[in-house]
Amino acid sequence: MLYVIGLGPGGEALMSQEALAAIEDCDIVVGYSTYMRLIKDLVKDKEHFATGMRQEIDRCQKAIDVAIETGKNVGVISSGDAGVYGMAGLILELLGDRADLEVKVIPGITASLGAAAIMGAPLMNDFCHISLSDLMTPMPIIEKRLLAAAEGDFVICLYNPRSKGRPNHLSKALSIISQYKSGDTIVGIGKDIGRKKEKYILTTIKDLDETLVDMTTIVIIGNKETYVKNNRMITPRGYSL
Template identity: 70%
Template sequence: MLYVVGLGPGEKEKMSLEAIETIKKVEVIVGYTTYVRLIKELVGEKEIVSTGMKQEIDRCRKAIELAQKGKTVAVISSGDAGVYGMAGLILELISQMNEELAVKVIPGITASIAGAALLGAPLMNDFCHISLSDLMTPWEIIEKRLHAAASADFVICLYNPRSKGRPKHLEKALAIIQQYKSEDTIIGLAKDVGREKEQAIITTIADLDETVVDMTTVVLIGNKETYTEDNQMITPRGYRL
């Protein structure tokens, strides 16, 4: 049996009971080294298969191989395994096989949802997720998605917003978004959600300090109705009050 488990943003309190019970009962844990560290108290003496960044395919193939040998295996992802996680890759690889393998995806709290709770209620109306990482998706396609989302006035959740290797991606994304949204549009930054350095910052497009944004930050850009009250970011659902 092969499980694909979403760990949530980092702390045990934000993991589902199903995720915790799955990790406890499996024989093997497979995951990125940092994510394995997050659940070290649950792992105990289990067999661990961990690798660094950009070795996702190798990890998933190893997990499938172990499950085929009859072991119960959990592939772990931060957040939700089906949102920029390992669930899709596992299912893609298995679909290429000539034999069946039982797979169960265990959902987790993704960064935008955990970040939204930290910031207030910014996702009360239609919203979308866009990753600014062009490692898997060409930047030209990311730009088209930014144009579409901003022109439709979605609340936009930006994943992988800024890194040492991509220091200008957030700046370029905001330049596109400002073609459709005012510079006074509310922005929420949720940093290191569920971890020791957790931080919530509410600002505007005009006042954003991009240097505080990194790969552990999710950027939530409001719609035209989003406002702040008592240091909380609120997007109205449309109720008549």
């Protein structure tokens, strides 16, 4: 069995019972070194393999090879949900037509859902996820998606919003989005969701301080109906109150 496990944002309290049971059932756990540290108390003395950033293909192929060669239960871990910018798709792509290995994808709470819960209820109406990382998706395609989402007035969850290597991607995205969304549109910034330094900040497109945003941050941009009450971000579902 090869498990592809979504860990949620980072804390054990936000992991599903299914994810905890899958880790317990694993003989071997494979993952990105940072995420492995998050579950060291769960892995305990199990055999494990950790690799660095941008080694996803090697990591997933290693898990597949070990599972097939040994017949042991192997777990590949992802933060958030394994099927949302995680390892599930890569595992299935690498397997191709092979049918000699059973794969089970274990869902987890993705960053947008974890952040939305502490912010209030910003995702009560239609929303979308867009990653600002252009490592695998060309920037012109990202820009096209941003423009379409803004024109459709979706609530927009921005993953990988800003990093040292991509310091201007967020400002560029906000400029594109501002073609259809007002500068007064409510924005939620969620930092270190599910971890010890967890916090959120509510602001607007025009007042957003980009220096607060890094790779452990998710940015949720509201629609034209989104508002703030009692420091909670709310996007109405449309009920008559």
